[in-house]
Amino acid sequence: MMHWTTALVLIILAITEACTVIGVGKAATVDGSVLVSHTNDAGLNPADLRMVRVPAMNHSEGSMRPIYNFQRNGYPRVRSKDRGPQYEPEANESLTPVLGYIPQVPFTYGYFDHDYGMINDNQLSIAESTCAAKTVGWPKSLHYGHNLFQIEELSKIALERCNSARCAIQLMGNLAVEHGFFGEYGKNQRPNYGSSSEALGISDKYGETWIFHMLTGADNTSAVWAAQRVPDTNIAVVANSFVIRTLNLSDTENYMASENVESFARDMGWYNPAEGPFDFAAAYSWAKPGPSKPLYGGRRIWRIYDVCAPSLLLDSTLGQHPEVETYPFSIKPDRLLAPRDLMEIMRDHYEGTKYDMTKEVAAGPFGNPIRFGGSTKNVTGGWERSISMHRTTHSFVLQARGNLPDEIGGIAWYSLGAPHGSVYAPFSCAQSTVPASYLSSRKNKFDTNAAWWAFEFLNNWSMLRYNLIHADVKKVMNEIQDEAIALEVSTREQAMQITNPPERISFIESRYNAFAQRMVDRWWQLAFSLIVKFSDGYIIHGDRAGDMKAPGYPAWWLQSTNFGTWPTSDAYNPPAKIITLQTPPHHSITLWVVSAFFAIAGEEMDNRDGVVLMYTASPGGTINGPGPGGMILIGRDDQEYQMDMQRGRLQRLLTTTIFVCFFILFLDGTNRSQRLSKKTSHQNTQWPYTDNDTERLNQIQYFKHLLDIERSHFHPLGHMNKSENVSGIYSGLWAPLQPKNYKAQVAANEIGRVVHPQIQPYADYDVNANRFNSDVASFSPGGVFWLVLSTKPTPVAECNDDVAYVTGQVIMHDKQSTLAITMFNVQGIFLRKVGRLTLYGNIPDARVELVYPTTYPPRANPVTSIVNSTVQNGSLAVDDEQMHFEVSPPRYSIYGSQQQRLRTGQSLVDQCSYTLDMNVETPDKTSAPMVHMHSVAALGGIVGSEACQLYWSANVTYVGENFDQFFSKASHYAIIMAILAMFQIYLLLRQLQISSTQAMAAKVSLLTIGAQAIVDSYLCLAHLTIGIVAQQIFTLFATVSFFELIIFSIFEMRYLLVIWKARRPQNFTQGWLLMRRELTTLYSRFYISLLTGLCLIYYGWHYINYLVFIAFSFWVPQIIHNAHCEVRNPFDFVYVLGMSITRLFLPLYLYGCPKNFLSALPVYQQQMQPEMCYLLIGWVSFQIVMLYLQQRCGPRFFVPARFLPVKYNYERRIDADQMSLLRANQGDEIDCVICMVELDIDARDYMIAPCDHIFHRPCLQEWMQVKMECPTCRCALPEP
Structure with a gap:
């Protein structure tokens, strides 16, 4: 049931909560205009796609204005005799049922109408976004409903009667409080809280931009509302959630609200004055638990703010929550904005971020950012919600400029279909008509005469191969958008020369309508050309040979399918004769590689086993294919000389790596005379070519x-x-x-x-x-x-x-x-x-x-x-x-x-x-x-x-100065680093021998060795990079880089593997597959940490001192591990001192030497930081002292006794009952199973394990240096 509820919530969100609103103050734009934008994303509804002009009208005294319910009306939006010719009923059509009436005013302004009112003759502009609230209202038409108004009608009435944002807010608020408000409501048994409230962005020619919130009031009737002005220098975003927080109603210039805005929340128990100031969003917003709702709107808010003000470095992962303000109500953009900037934002799919919807697996092989809605088939989860969506029916940017006449200053930049594949055409707020193609669009009927279908069709065609088709679409889209912006500029300049207002409006209307129709015609031409160009998986450029290309699929996608493994053995099994004919003859090969190979490669196997890898191939046999060839792993018991073999491996490893290093970097078989003899044949002597x-x-x-x-x-x-x-x-x-x-x-x-x-x-x-x-x-x-x-x-x-x-x-x-x-x-x-x-x-x-x-x-x-x-x-x-x-x-x-x-x-x-x-x-x-x-x-x-x-x-x-000084200093530095690196190799070999047993290896912290390995990998990359850039010192720096490569990739990775294996001994004795899984886990964690560290260095370079301090905290994990696991003597102290001193050389040289080799390079400016030297020396010394005190005083010496857990006592005495039981099981003589010598119980020279097995004290102590498990029953032994 939970899965179905989650799926239902996601579907409701997809249907109704879809619109994004952006409001921009006048001082945040390039020309002093105010802007509001809207994307209408409720594409599942069979909406009326027309942008209809409702004309200005005079009304008789005492007339009443009908109120309609616009929800789910489909097409037509309404049939009425008081909304202009486009809404009048056609043949056999009846009038839309009336929900109620309010008194009409003598005169109403003309405006552009859509699902919501857009912009009127006075440049008053409105944009909508559906929100979630804790109350739901129902219309009067239902027997359990009490309310007359929804936001659709309220926005239309505001445009009919107001010329300012303040007037519109007060009017809508008063009507809703008096007559009741309802949003998306659902049935009374199952209210739709997810879409029950509304938010508007409202701007006017007086230079004000407001955000307006409204929800149903007490007892599912009346209304509660609040409004906050967007600061002139800022922008604000609404993404299907309330964003107004605290209300300073004494500041009437910036805040407005209904009288019950605070009392209703207090009465409902949603606000307690004792807990602090009243928070509108916290009191009234509704959010279903989980990440879906917070990220649904929060990610869009982050993206828009991040595009406009990247300097803020906002966190993209916070989401939007009612209880806590994660993103501000508004922000100041880093640069002034124009309508074109908002258009590009509304076309966004998070391109260039980690949420880029064209890059993830769901984008498929062709980078399609579209994620269809609908049933999730009982699968819990979700997609990122981008700003541009396939189900966007239309979007617009409304621009108001009070310094210009209304018919010039008020512009509706209007786009059809998904914004990422559409052009925003300009329309004057005062023009009386739009092209016929903009009025003939129907969702259920494809029509090449309909403007909406031009863009909708091409957007759908682009989904076939988005990465290629959309590139062509975007190119043409940008060209036409540039033309549209240039058209608005030239039309404005020419219209200002016309003094007669009707003539001016007629001039503007003719130019804008002609462009809009021309744009639609060009879009159809583009669509038909792309149908030809991208068909049947080909790219077609012409009719001649070579004019067709088959781009195919990307390699990563083919590898994720069954392409690479097709056909499998159960799908293709030809007769034996065919195999013989088709398979070339092979000679039988048997290669035996002993376990020393794995030691050199860093693959350490179980110390008790010698492992042999055998590869055989014969006619018809391959590793993956049929036949007897393949890989075989064979194990045998070599325990009697395993320690000798391991020492030999380490010696061979050191010899081989050093030999390879010097062979690669220094061996050159060409002597000087041979090199000089390679001069070209035409010049046999030195200029001037004479012996005289x-x-x-x-x-x-x-x-x-x-x-x-x-x-x-x-x-x-x-x-x-x-x-x-x-x-x-x-x-x-x-x-x-x-x-x-x-x-x-x-x-x-x-x-x-x-x-x-x-x-x-x-x-x-x-x-x-x-x-x-x-x-x-x-x-x-x-x-x-x-x-x-x-x-x-x-x-x-x-x-x-x-x-x-x-x-x-x-x-x-x-x-x-x-x-x-x-x-x-x-x-x-x-x-x-x-x-x-x-x-x-x-x-x-x-x-x-x-x-x-x-x-x-x-x-x-x-x-x-x-x-x-x-x-x-x-x-x-x-x-x-x-x-x-x-x-x-x-x-x-x-x-x-x-x-x-x-x-x-x-x-x-x-x-x-x-x-x-x-x-x-x-x-x-x-x-x-x-x-x-x-x-x-x-x-x-x-x-x-x-x-x-x-x-x-x-x-x-x-x-x-000359580079000679730089090269000289860099050479001396590289020689010292190479010597220190070789000394570190010696220290690692020494420590590896000490940690050769399971018990000793388990004492070492993985994080300590891993941190050192990551730092060494960075040093390897850094020295190699310097050597490549400064070619004269390449050999020396490549030598240092090679030694660092040996340190981290062979010795330290081997050490990590030894520690990992010591902590999971059973997983390395249960077959190759489980062992390979363990190795994969270890290496993946290491390299993920390495890449994460590179990102931190790249993005946090200004905090490099902090990163260096963290890097030189590598002994801290060991100190914590010692105390947590009560570990003594994990390291040879020579190793601790040697590693600390050699690693400190580099930062002390860079921070403390005023004449280091980087200071000789003017390209790189570096300041000495002696305080950093003192800090690092003190910090590393402190860690060394802590390790020494843990070795001498106990690993938990600094932890108060009352916080320490009870420690097992190996010296506990045997009582009479235990002794009787032992003698009954083993007879009168009780032997130590380690040395097989009789125990003298009376001498008390014994130790008892937690499993009650008894051993000589020296025998068990020596045993625990090798393995921390009972010699008799293999139970784990705690630290003594």
Whole structure:
């Protein structure tokens, strides 16, 4: 019965509690307007889908206004002669029964009507959300009903008679109190509390936005209501629950309420004044126990607030509860909002959050966020309730602007169907008609002339393959939505020029109606095109070969089905001859792997068993398929030498890991002579290619003369100081360049250039081929530019004063996102005399050289020849022969040299190659003294990639010293860390031997070792990352990372497994399946903790000191475990001291050393924190002292005796009855089953277990060092 009740409640929630309301104050919007929005999600009801215009009317004196019951009317909404032509009865239709009458007023405003009233001629706007309350009312039409009004009619009457929110609230409240209010009611035997009350968002042209609540009053009649104004700077959300809390009725500017608002709750016992101020939501809200109702509305409130004000960091898991205010009534958004922002919110399925309904399993293989309602087939549970839903019939954003005429300022942004697949079209609050397609929609009749069906049909079609179809829908939807917003702006501007109000309204109406119909027509075209494009599981682009694609299913979904196991053996069993014909011959294989393999892999088996893994394969046999092949686990008893084998395993493990480490990182079979001999064939000697010393010097002098010519051309006044050094770190800004501007700058730079740098790849590499393009420059408008350079000598010593070889790294940031970054290595040439730096990036395995004309002796004007030259495909083409001066070291590759063994990112042949052409600016030597004798103050120039068509300019200034200091300090640090890591390995091996027995292993805390393992895993990742980024120190940091990998993945994980097994010995002796389950549990908990810690570090980086403090609390779990389980001596104290000291080195180095290697890197700014050093030393020392005192004074020495449990006494004496029983069972001689020697009872040198078995004291004490179980009956033994 409980399951059916829960299912019924969920169905009722799905049918009625569906609408979401957002109200925005005037100071929270970009244009000073006020906004309210509404999603009408009660799609199960056969509602009237029309947006009907009710015209303004004059009424005769003494006339009465009929009141109708609009609940479950279906189509038509009402048939009446006093609501305008759209509601008048058609042929053979009767008038809707009247529930009652109230006096009519002489004049009523015109308004747009739907299930509820929307907006009237005066910009008064109303949005509705059904709520749950503790009272229910019924209409007068029922024999047990007393009430006349429901919220539908109240909202319509308010729009007919009021032009302000205050008027509407007071009018609706007074009518409901006088005549009675009813909501969704149900039968009198089973009231529908879940939808019995209402909430409205109300705004007006006077700049006020209010939230209004109403419920039935005493004895199921009358009403109770309250209203609170949304602060002008804030937004408020109602999601099917009351949100008004305390009421300050003395503040009439912000609060309104019925006179019985507090007294009724007090009379009903729902409010006790002694408990505090009156809380409206706590007193009157109703919520069924469980998470369904709190999350149904609370998640939406969180999502809307989080989108508008992410800085608040609200908790998404709290839910909305009547008793406690988990989310505020309103919040101030981080930015000003526009109607478009509310439209996007109403299209939301929690995309990008952990509740993303397009990502979970229920979304299916194609990411469908739709969760259908209906019967749950007796299954208890629920789905997330998104803002946009498939059952949304319509939604709108109502905009009121008091600074504009009503017909211009009041806009109904109206959407049909589910918001995530629909466009919001503008309608003026004063226009008298809407397109015919908006009035012809019926749920039970498909009609291409109906606007609603255009959007409903395409939304349903999208469900077939949501991730692909909706992408096309969203693209067109955004385009049309942009047109709609632009249309409203242009219409407003043009309408303001029309002075005659009727003409102005006619102009606006014609433009808005034409757009709405045009939008519907385009939507039908889109729908029909997508039917063609996405049919039969294909994506169809045309009629030619290759125009159809079959995207298939995602791999994760196939793996969750029977796809990967089909066909099973019971579904396919061909004859033996077929198997023989189809199976290729195999040789019989038998592989025996002894248990030492499992020790190296970290899979520790039961100490009493040697385990052998045998794999056999024969014709027709596979592991999973039919045949005799497969895996076999065989156990045998090797207890007599198990301890020797374990020690051997540990020794082999240490030897193997250290050997592999040094083999991988340091063994290089290529000697220097072999590497240098790999130079390309066209260059067999060093430039200038002559053995004659005189000619050599002449050529060098000629080359320097060319540099002087180029220097005089670019610096004719001689103001350019010679730049000695370009090494260092530079920071500045980069900005995109238009291709034509870049090429014009390149052409300008070539004028007067005599000596041309160029790049020559060794391998077959086309510099200008099209590449994969994901660089920051491809999408960013600019950002921060870092340039890290190092100057190296050229192979020709005589030219080092004029030319330098330069290597380094470029780091580009996107100014709009700190996570968007592009990094690439560069090499190039620095002409010291000319002050020009040319760098080439992302060109693997290449040499850099200078090209100049070979005319010798020098011409009168070599510049003339060079000016007539051209640049083709990145290389110089001149009229005369060329001379090549290779500046880079022989066969040098910045990606393949012995100093760099790892490439980062994508394959370099798929990345953009860049050319950086920059001029240097030297500081004024007569001004401030130079920093560290650095002669380059700034760099500026252009960067381009012909391969990717990316061009930008960059200007940087010197900010830091040479990287040599950083590399030196980092190298020393890495060596120390590697030594400490090896010492930690020794300590772990020592401790593993001590914990080799079950009893000793069980004394160790899993959390202590697990915390150390997680920290070591982070150190492994951190050092590997630094090594990848700073390639020159990769080998040293990779060594540290490898040692940390060994520590946590082999030794500490093995230690965790030993402890886990010691606490669950039975589970490791009951077969492979149970043992595998235990291993899975251990490893999954460890890696989940590891990933959780990474998230904490990422999101809590500002609290890193607290996280470090927690990380260095690793002995605390052991202290608690010692006291809880009364454990003594779990660790060798050398292990405790050694681990504490070695682990403290890193934080003390970073926090306390002002000259650590990070301080030498200007990119990273770090402040010394000596107080953190003192805190960590004191905290870790305190933990060590506690462990020592527990070892010397007892594990519970700090716990008061009265709080300690009764401890078992192994020294208790045997009474006469027990002695008689023992002698009766064992005879006169009572033996110790451990040593098989007779016990001397009179000497009292014995211990009695809780199971009453007796042993020698030394025998049992030694036994309990191995196992904490009785040697006779295997019962567990408590700590002595």
